[in-house]
Amino acid sequence: MKTFTFRPKLFSSLKGYSKETFTADLMAGIIVGIVALPLAIAFGIASGVSPEKGIITAIIAGFVISLLGGSKVQIGGPTGAFIVIVYGIIARYGETGLIVATIMAGAILVMLGVFKLGTVIKFIPYPIVVGFTSGIAVTIFTTQIKDLLGLSADSVPADFLPKWQCYFENIGTADPLSVVVGIGSIAIIALWPRISKKIPGSLVAIFAMTLLTYLLRRYAGVTSIETIGDRFQISASLPGVAVPDMSWDVIKGLFPAAVTIAVLGAIESLLSATVADGVTGDKHDSNQELIAQGAANIVTPLFGGIPATGAIARTMTNINNGGKTPVAGLIHAAVLLLILLCLGPLTRHIPMACLAGVLVIVAYNMSEWRTFRALMSNPKADVAVLLVTFLLTVLFDLTVAIEVGLVIACLLFMRRVAETTNISVLKDEIDPNADAGISLGAEHLVIPEGVEVYEIDGPFFFGIANKFEEQMVALGNHPQIRIIRMRKVPFIDSTGIHNLTNLCRMSKREGVQIILSGVNPTVHRTLEQARFYDLIGKENICSHIDLALEQARKELAARHPGKR
Incomplete structure (x- = not known):
């Protein structure tokens, strides 16, 4: 943050001050x-x-x-x-x-x-x-x-x-x-x-x-x-x-x-x-x-x-x-x-x-x-x-x-900011024509079986963090992998980190792997300072949805070696 500069308008106004x-x-x-x-x-x-x-x-x-x-x-x-x-x-x-x-x-x-x-x-x-x-x-x-x-x-x-x-x-x-x-x-x-x-x-x-x-x-x-x-x-x-x-x-x-x-x-x-x-x-x-x-x-x-x-x-x-x-x-x-x-x-x-x-x-x-x-x-x-x-x-x-x-x-x-944050769930595929976050020229990205993709569109602060956690519980699904797309999350606060941490721990107990996708530098620094990466591993922090889906496939292959 820039420091305050003491500049009264009187001082600048006296430059070129005339009789008129x-x-x-x-x-x-x-x-x-x-x-x-x-x-x-x-x-x-x-x-x-x-x-x-x-x-x-x-x-x-x-x-x-x-x-x-x-x-x-x-x-x-x-x-x-x-x-x-x-x-x-x-x-x-x-x-x-x-x-x-x-x-x-x-x-x-x-x-x-x-x-x-x-x-x-x-x-x-x-x-x-x-x-x-x-x-x-x-x-x-x-x-x-x-x-x-x-x-x-x-x-x-x-x-x-x-x-x-x-x-x-x-x-x-x-x-x-x-x-x-x-x-x-x-x-x-x-x-x-x-x-x-x-x-x-x-x-x-x-x-x-x-x-x-x-x-x-x-x-x-x-x-x-x-x-x-x-x-x-x-x-x-x-x-x-x-x-x-x-x-x-x-x-x-x-x-x-x-x-x-x-x-x-x-x-x-x-x-x-x-x-x-x-x-x-x-x-x-x-x-x-x-x-x-x-x-x-x-x-x-x-x-x-x-x-x-x-x-x-x-x-x-x-x-x-x-x-x-x-x-x-x-x-x-x-x-x-x-x-x-x-x-x-x-x-x-x-x-x-x-x-x-x-x-x-x-x-x-x-x-x-x-x-x-x-x-x-x-x-x-x-x-x-x-x-x-x-x-x-x-x-x-x-x-x-x-x-x-x-x-x-x-x-x-808080209410109006929370209303601007949307959470959507994708289970089958992602259409590149309707998604600017996918590489140009890519075909439909198929979401592997056992993987769910959650899109957060807006700030992940205390007004929306509880809403996200409640939606997770309400769905009642138990996929093997959850990908959380955060490319449209401009910032995350302490409550957001707390709820995300709870979700990761709860998912870990249920055998569900969390992968983050599209984390911007500001959110990345906040999560790193909170030692969040120790919880899910740096390899599960991906800069792009393509990489996140690829990491999900690797995780599925490791869990089911004989399955292709």
Whole structure:
């Protein structure tokens, strides 16, 4: 296996970098920085931390991902996908637990990149990805109902069904003005693209509703609309580095959460980079991108930040506004830093109902309801996977959903690979016209009496090894010689070797000789390392079916000297 090469896209992009490219990156970076501001604040609050921590995450993670990433246009930062898992970790382990889990997730992502496992993430079945994202979207929408309606419920349960029960029980406490702000924000974000696609609707909604709330408070004495300042103290500065306690007990307890963050981050970042490739025509480096995502999630929590990954919406905003290289991502981080330092205190006037409206739109865009509906007409197995993943995400926990989803993905993969492996039995003759494995010009190869030929077409791994052994037993035949053709077996694993060994030992007890035919070099080396040849003898390992049949005749002649 080739070793990993550290090659951030920024370094190659700076070769031949021009003034025109910088101008394009500058404009795109400024616009993306402005677009990222309301989302960073909303994601931070929805995740259970203060709003400036969402901005800090966008600044530091955005900078690191652009600096070290494997995509020219990827923009990193906090995303809606992490809201559910972050909120759950904080509720159970506190912010210190979140910091530890995020650092561990970063280390896992770095290892995935170093060991070149970036492409493996792409093998996760599409129904599972849609089930995750749709479930997360429903959960995000559910968490925003209290702020959207201005409910005065003191404490809202964490679980999905009890949460909705609480909402219905407290619906009478809804604040009409908060409802107007929330619904008005949704309407502005949904309709604004008809007026302008350059200025983000979320920014317009926040500006308009913040101004309205401020005027109502100052001149009409309205205080029922809750703002960020009513709930949080805003710090307009970067915090110092704080290294958390990472004892072994803490690491063991948070490991499942860290795996969830890492898997979710890897899926979302590589999906975002792939979408960007389709628009720009470029090709990202999956392993380098995972290295960058990992580094960002190791560094960011040291400053109090939350998990980060590549963000599809911000990445597309970067592309649509002319971003060419990772420099645009670096500028986006610098813009957010300036906003935090210069305008941070002003964010306390933003109404919570407005941020809830922003997240409702985010949830709608994440829901992929059209894709979900289309997948419902797919084969029953895919529909079952989709619904199981979706329901686990909504009703239980994202960690459980990802763990079960990955197990389902592995089982589906094994099942589909096993389905591609066929086993056939030949007893009389082999037709050279229908078999490319026979020498050209050969006549029909007659299989001698007492010999059976078994053809394995596909990988001989644990998913098929048992099937082969079961077929041997089911046939109940006791020939004198079994020839196993392996010319179409690309690899064999430990279970395959174990089952093949058992078959040889069982056959030996029954007086049946095993001959292997057409073993390719890869399988040959694997069998040799497993000392398999000591069991049947090297003379019974043949490179071609002609040689295998000839060896079978010699064995028959040795067993029956007087018979021709």
